[in-house]
Amino acid sequence: MLKRDAVKLAPQIFLKTVNIMNILKTAILSFIFAFMLIASAQAEDAPLKGIKLGFGFDRGFGIVGSLGKLKGFIGNDGVSVDYIFNREAINNADIKVPVFWYVAAGGYGDWDGDLGVRLPVGVDVGFAKRVDGYAEIIPRFRVNNNTDFGLDFGIGVRYQF
Numbered sequence: 001m002l003k004r005d006a007v008k009l010a011p012q013i014f015l016k017t018v019n020i021m022n023i024l025k026t027a028i029l030s031f032i033f034a035f036m037l038i039a040s041a042q043a044e045d046a047p048l049k050g051i052k053l054g055f056g057f058d059r060g061f062g063i064v065g066s067l068g069k070l071k072g073f074i075g076n077d078g079v080s081v082d083y084i085f086n087r088e089a090i091n092n093a094d095i096k097v098p099v100f101w102y103v104a105a106g107g108y109g110d111w112d113g114d115l116g117v118r119l120p121v122g123v124d125v126g127f128a129k130r131v132d133g134y135a136e137i138i139p140r141f142r143v144n145n146n147t148d149f150g151l152d153f154g155i156g157v158r159y160q161f
Contacts, residue, residue, distance in 0.1 A: 052132070056156020059108060064156045071104065073154070082106030082120055090123075098126040108140065116142040120154065130160045 056064040062075025069084045082104035090099040104120045122136025138152040 051161045052158040053161070054156055054158030056134075056154060056158075058138075058152070058154035058156070059110065064158060066158065071106075078108055078110035078114070080106060080108035080118065082118070100124045114142055114145050116140050118152070122154070131157065132160070133157045
């Protein structure tokens with residue numbers, strides 16, 4: 001009787017272990033990502049200049065960071081990295097805060113094994129000193145596990161050091 005109960009409980013214990021491992025993996029990668037951004041900034045003459053860190057929603061809820069033209073995200077659904085190749089100011093007399101639009105190219109990987117390329121198009125709005133918000137529409141192409149096109153979105157808030 002005990003042997004049957006143990007066999008029935010084994011899949012449930014395995015699923016709980018997988019969920020705990022995913023949470024740990026997300027936390028560890030988030031700390032590594034933040035450490036890498038800070039460490040790379042220490043090598044410059046002006047430490048932390050140009051680094052932005054914050055929270056947002058892209059590959060799930062997570063940490064967003066940027067350094068120069070590179071933008072990265074680690075969330076509870078996966079990770080993404082983009083290179084901003086075009087960024088221009090939106091000049092309008094009615095707009096009192098700095099607003100920029102941008103186009104980037106990059107890739108993503110989800111914790112379930114999906115990999116793909118993406119082309120974010122977004123807007124940055126500086127709404128307070130050293131704080132900005134962004135919103136983006138992200139066409140994506142998954143290259144494995146049932147190849148398909150899709151449309152994602154991202155939104156977040158960052159603090160510039």
